[in-house]
Amino acid sequence: MSNNPGNLFKQHALILICTLLLILCCFSKTTSFVNANFYHCPVLDKCFTYFTNLGDGIVVVVLVAGFFIIRKTALAIKLLATFLFSGLIVQVLKELFHAPRPKTFFAENFYRFFIEGVTHGGYASFPSGHTTTAFAVAAMLSFNTSKRSVCMFCFWAAVLVGYSRIYLGQHFLEDVTTGMIIGVVSSILIDHGYKSYLVRKAARKNSAISYEQPAAIGI
Known part of the structure; x- marks a missing residue:
């Protein structure tokens, strides 16, 4: 396995995404959702309610502002570009698919773990915007660090954000998996594009320097 944090993140993300795609091929939307929510308790309800906010856009704004302040301008620009690019893709897909969230999808009283005041219905389930943002940020930070520990922290934080979306009854597994793909691919494209630039x-x-340099005069 590569020692490069960026490649390490890509490898872990690829393994996770392939595993989730296999699960999606083997189980229905309902089965995968219910199985992923096999255990609930008040402590986890509270923890995931707060933890899921790491996938909120305000976190990106704070990070971008922070990197600008400490003069890491390139990283700030790449983070902002990744957030905007991936967010645009998510919004377009949400409008195209208009997929029901779990609370709208399931018949009343079918599922008992929806959290009052947190879980909401509607038709913006596919894909998960929070998961997209979490993986986009985690990937970009991993591509721009030399520390494996930072890479792994970012990866697992993003994974927990993704799981929190299912735990809180906001998204199905397919929504979260697609969000992961969009987030990681967007970061790869933006990072590669910036390096090419x-x-x-x-x-x-x-x-320009070669053109402006005067020709040597022989004596």
Whole structure:
């Protein structure tokens, strides 16, 4: 397994996504949702209610502002670009599919773990925006750190955000899995695009220097 934190994140994300896709192929939407929610308790209800907020857009705003303040401008720009790009994809898909959330999808009294005041219905289930944001941020931070510990912390924090969306009855497994894919792929594209931009910029600068350098005069 690669020692590079960015590659390490990609490897873990790929394994997780492939595993979840296999589960989705083997079990129905209802079965996978119910099985993922096999245990509930007041402590976890409270913990996940707060933890799920790590996938909220305000967290990205705080991170971007923080990186600008400490003069990590490139990372701030990449984080913001990833958030906007992945968020646009999510909103387009939500409008296209108009998929019901679990509370709307299930018949009344079918599922007993919906949390009063937290779980809500509606038709914006697919894909999960919180999961997308969590994985987009986690991936981008992992691509820009030299510490494996930071990478693994970001990865598992994103995983817990994704699971919290199912636990809280806000999304199905397919919504969360798709959110993971969108978040990770968006980060890869933005990070690669930024690096390509830097390479082209350096090439143009070197070309300009070579053009401006006067030819040697022989004596």
